[in-house]
Amino acid sequence: xxxxxxxxxxxxxxxxxxxxxxxxxxxxxxxxxxxxxxxxxxxxxxxxxxxxxxxxxxxxxxxxxxxxxxxxxxxxxxxxxxxxxxxxxxxxxxxxxxxxxxxxxxxxxxxxxxxxxxxxxxxxxxxxxxxxxxxxxxxxxxxxxxxxxxxxxxxxxxxxxxxxxxxxxxxxxxxxxxxxxxxxxxxxxxxxxxxxxxxxxxxxxxxxxxxxxxxxxxxxxxxxxxxxxxxxxxxxxxxxxxxxxxxxxxxxxxxxxxxxxxxxxxxxxxxxxxxxxxxxxxxxxxxxxxxxxxxxxxxxxxxxxxxxxxxx
Ligand code: UTP
Numbered sequence: 001x002x003x004x005x006x007x008x009x010x011x012x013x014x015x016x017x018x019x020x021x022x023x024x025x026x027x028x029x030x031x032x033x034x035x036x037x038x039x040x041x042x043x044x045x046x047x048x049x050x051x052x053x054x055x056x057x058x059x060x061x062x063x064x065x066x067x068x069x070x071x072x073x074x075x076x077x078x079x080x081x082x083x084x085x086x087x088x089x090x091x092x093x094x095x096x097x098x099x100x101x102x103x104x105x106x107x108x109x110x111x112x113x114x115x116x117x118x119x120x121x122x123x124x125x126x127x128x129x130x131x132x133x134x135x136x137x138x139x140x141x142x143x144x145x146x147x148x149x150x151x152x153x154x155x156x157x158x159x160x161x162x163x164x165x166x167x168x169x170x171x172x173x174x175x176x177x178x179x180x181x182x183x184x185x186x187x188x189x190x191x192x193x194x195x196x197x198x199x200x201x202x203x204x205x206x207x208x209x210x211x212x213x214x215x216x217x218x219x220x221x222x223x224x225x226x227x228x229x230x231x232x233x234x235x236x237x238x239x240x241x242x243x244x245x246x247x248x249x250x251x252x253x254x255x256x257x258x259x260x261x262x263x264x265x266x267x268x269x270x271x272x273x274x275x276x277x278x279x280x281x282x283x284x285x286x287x288x289x290x291x292x293x294x295x296x297x298x299x300x301x302x303x304x305x306x307x308x309x310x311x312x
Contacts, residue, residue, distance in 0.1 A: 005126055005147045005222065006053050008046035011114035012039060012132030013059035013105035018276060027062040028275060029132040034288050038274040039065055040094055041135040047098050049143035051128055054098040055121045057105050057114045069100045110241025116231040124225050126150055129244075131219030133275035140269025143220060145191050150222040152186030155261030156251050159220035160197070162266065168206060171216030172245035174264055175201040195266040199252050202262075204238050204245035217245060218267065226259025227251060 016028030023031070029039040039056075046054055058065055072091060079088040105117045115129055128143060136142065146157045163171060176197035181190045190196070201212060221244075230247045237243040254260025272283035288298045 005128065005150065006051055007122060007125055007127040008049075008051040008054050009057065009115055009118040009122065009127055009129050010039070010042055010046070010054060010132045011057040011105075011111055011129065012065060013057045013062065013114050013117075014108050014133075016133075016275065019280075025061075027058075027065055029062075030064050030068065031274065031280070033272065033274060033280075033283050034291060034294070035090075036094075037065075037068060038135065038272075039132050040068065040097075041272075042130050042132055043069070043097050043100075045135055045138070045141060045143060046128065046130055048138065048141055049128070049147055051143075051147075052098050053101070055101045055103060055118045056132070057117050058102050059105055059108065066100075066102055069095055069097065071095045108241075110236070110239070110243055112231050112234055112242035112244040112247050115244060116228060116242070119228045119231075122225060122228070126222065126224055129219075129221040129223065134219045134271065134273040136220075136267070137270035137272070140267075140271075142194075142265060142267055142269070143222075145194055146220060146222045146265055148188040148190050149184070149196065149263055149265065150224070152184050152188050152190070153261060153263055154186075154224060154256060155259070155263060156224050156227065156248065157222040157263045157265065158199070158217045158248060160215040160264040160266045161218045161271070162268075163214055163216045165211075165214050168211045168214050168216055169208065170205065171218070172202050172204045172248075173206045173211040173213060174199045174215050174217060175212035176215055176264060179263070197264045197266070199248075199262045199264050201252060202245050202249040204243045215264065215266065217248070217264075218271070220267075221248075224251070224259035224261075226254070230254075 012029045016023035019028040030037040043054055056065055101121055103117045103121055105114050149157045176199055179196050179198045181196055230250045234242055234247045237246045248262055251260050252262040273279040274283055289295050
């Protein structure tokens, strides 16, 4: 039995070029979705799965993320003095969420390289990886099931999204074989109804005709720590970057005794990709419309707005 999972690595050191010029001085992971930065939703997702130790992979110039998760005595004192308990609680929630650590990626050499920067911090335990600019709706969280699957199999687990065939070239594609949860080794309940696959191979951003399926890897992973050794031996791939997908492909072909074996769970819930402008806009609207404090008024306005546009 592998040790219980408690660590999450969140790579957030990228350049965020798709969000320029906003991401020039502000990390794209800090761009707010209603009133919380995207990265806070990601940390909340990790914590909800029981991962209370979080390591952000960050870069110089992105210090706002560290500040966001640190205490702010002056601000807290000012809110306290005003008796603004709700905002004080919101500010303290961000700094008290998790035990936060930071490692720096000196140059954005790819997602695989970013995860590799956390090797020392992970210290040989199984761990989760959550990308810093996309997050799942809390009603549809699945990271806990991914952790249980990792514990049961000892291998690694990725989250999969079924995408239209024409879009698979933007993702990593997987070669899946369905598995029955009852046939898996180990113990620990995995929620009923989840589609689980064993993955034989993966390829990053496949050319047309080279995709293994239209199941795409999306930004949630739980790894056997054997990943790090594999990453060290993974040459730069697409775009000259060390690709995490290439390393997962190697893991998929390694025997379980060496920490190999890769499984996938299909995600069929709500997901917000805030690294992309259009998807970001959709996220703000969806989360705004669902908010208890704003949703009703916002939805009314939104309906009027859409009506005023239709036919114009
Ligand atoms: P993305 O590819 O979405 O981020 O990586 P990016 O490179 O910052 O964005 P664009 O394409 O230029 O707009 C997903 C996550 O991985 C991190 C990013 O910060 C993001 O949260 N990442 C990516 C790193 O930490 N290091 C890298 O070298 C690349």
